[in-house]
Amino acid sequence: MPKLIIDDIPVEVPPGTSVLEAARSVGITIPHFCYHPALAIAAACRLCAVKLLDGPVKGIQMSCSLPAQDGMVVSTTDPDALKMRSLVIEWLMLNHPHDCPVCDEGGECLLQDFTIAGGHSRRRYVGKKRTFQNQYLGERIHHEMNRCIECYRCVRFYQEYAGGTDFGVTGSAGRVYFGRFAEGALESPFSGNLVDICPTGVFTDKTGRFRARYWDYEFAPAVCQHCSVGCNTSPQNFQRELIKIVARRNDQVNGWFICDRGRFDKEYLNSPQRPRDPEIGGAPGEYRLALEAAANRISEFCLQNGAASLAFVGSGRLSLEGCLVLAELARVVGAPFCYFTESAAAQGSLAAVRLLNEQNAARVRDIEKAECIALFELDLMEEGAMLSLAIRKASLAGAQVFRVGGAREGEKHPLPFRYQEVATVDEVPFEGGSKGVVICGAGGKSPELLSYLASSGAKLVMLQPGPNAFGAALVSLERKGATLSDLVESGQIKAVVCFEADLPPWLLERVEVLACADWKRGGLTEKASVLLPTTTWVESNGTSINYEGRAQRFLRSRPAGLPLKGLDPKYYSSETEAVALHPPRVHRNYIPGGAEREAWRVMADLMLELGGEPVNEPLTGRWGKLRDLDPEGEGVRIYDLVSAQDLS
Amino acid sequence: MPILTDIKEILTGLSITFSHIWRKPVTVQFPEEQRPMPPRFRGSIVLTRDPDGAERCVACYLCSGACPVDCISMAAAEGENGRRYAAWFRINFSRCILCGMCAEACPTLAIQMSPEMFRCKRQVMDMVYEKEDLLIDGTGKDPEYNYYRHAGIGVVQPRGSSPGEQEPADPRSLLP
Incomplete structure (x- = not known):
């Protein structure tokens, strides 16, 4: 471990760390343009100059390409280094336009920042x-x-x-x-x-x-x-x-x-087509009235047909909060609930969640450091494009990549690494399995096939069919969720209440839609007798669990409502004003089209209407530990919170 | 004699008073009458045009960023030939403190403080000025300046023909 001194601060860093990174580790930012932690060193911009006062090398050096060594004494504020950096900035600005x-x-x-920081103001x-x-x-x-x-x-x-x-x-x-x-x-x-x-x-x-x-x-x-x-x-x-x-x-x-x-x-x-106002029978109405209408329709339906012939449907698009409150809402009504509409997709997702555990679920690091990677029947660039960069890293480091089952139909992008085609997964030479990774899509795969893949001893990546399908599958196992196609085919279900769900046309034909809450329009929102708009991920706080079981928090970045650009003329004071390009000159104490709420809040409000308890905190029980998840952090793998083995 | 000195002092003072009584008054009947203000007076704000008659404002948001009372709002848009302009531009003069920071920040000399006094209004909404109200048909101060002639991005003239620019380089050539 080289020990060096940067600006009078002693630093100890792992061997191979650059002086720039060593300085950053103690909070000193050395200006740089060409250096990027994820990329190879180019030392092209010459801006990260520092002066080495003592040690194995001396004088002005480029800190991005200089490995930290024992005994180095580095000054980032030496007048020579400062002079060098300000000259570099001036020289980089020679051809820069005035735009x-x-x-x-x-x-x-960055160029603006460092030009100001370098003191260059006159050409x-x-x-x-x-x-x-x-x-x-x-x-x-x-x-x-x-x-x-x-x-x-x-x-x-x-x-x-x-x-x-x-x-x-x-x-x-x-x-x-x-x-x-x-x-x-x-x-x-x-x-x-x-x-x-x-x-x-x-x-x-x-x-x-x-x-x-x-x-x-x-x-x-x-x-x-x-x-x-x-x-x-x-x-x-x-x-x-x-x-x-x-x-x-x-x-x-x-x-x-x-x-x-x-x-x-x-x-x-x-999109201006997004549902923004609640609709009752196709006519826009107030949120409170729409909620009452939905609750009335649900109660009436339950009185006539029994609660068991109604299903609450969610999907992998719901946040974890939404999944949990949906299960709670279904419990209050006494109806079944489901997050998966078709049983083939559901089986794969649920099996993947059962199979994965802390040991065998591959992290991105495991993919990058793997020696043997098998891609099993999937369109990686469609189902999880970012993983291809991790595989490329492994491939460049010498890993063998095998593609089982050939290219999928309609693949748009070639894989950005070398691979061999093999016919079956048995041909992939996982040696000992410790550094092998199998990557497959979980949706639509049979549980037997997935457990066979898991038995290879390699680490597993099972890509889920939705952003939070892992979370939905976990909650489905925990709270005993059903699958909509099974319920409909058995003739049990006559009507559904949907929250951010996508129903295939054949299922949609066979059920009545009492109410639907969603942020996009489709067959479901058209058929629903009550429509409650929900917020998208940009306007919601929530948690989603990714393919490897990593729970991550996302935060609301803007209030719900219509964009100011292209605002509907009905929000202007007069028709003559509406043709003007500027925003309305009207004071109002609400945001136009801002009636959307997070899906779990809609569920909680509906639950209150139906006689349930108010929900103030959707993450309860074992999920309570996720409440203080840091949105800026790396997320946490949920395997120590909840183990799928206990759930099944 | 002190009494004589006192009288002298009083008369001196009164003579000034009387000389002012017969002078023409300096007060003007604003707003019917207006005095010409010095050119650097910070009166109401205008948006000017470049010498070619096009809008100078490129909606770069520097004025709204510099404004200490947040009275400027706008939305940028792209016009023909890659020209950036303000789709709408609004100054809330009921909030404006006429500090001139916006004019100081403006890189294209579009927003300028005119020497004209800002008038009072009876309705607050009448003090909210849109781009139509702010844009004038003139260059204001600095009549020669056209930002796009110096920007080097080929909006008012072909690329590489601004003052101080070379012809576009041929990246395929390996000649020295």
């Missing part, structure tokens, strides 16, 4: 600035090459980390150019990370182009709700509209990055 006011990076730009160089033509890189990423400072972060990420092949660096000397060979959309499903990783504004998010500034964003720690990986994100909202989603670091889940689906697939959150 910060119209640059979307402005306000969150001394009298030569001309070099310019470039930009490229069209698709509808998601805007390219502005004049702003480039040649730190090589983009190309190191795109080619080395994400395995993309259609983006690189060309040119020489002062004409180094980062782009594609020919204009066109970037092919990698991780291309959106260029926006996060660029220290200045070369790559900016076109979907949020020219909309807002960093200091005006409302944001909070969130968990991506697209697949069961549960990547950590930070949604950035402005005037009740989601402008951008950026990655948030969690080394146990997604590292520094997220996939493009998690970043760009966000239109549904701002």
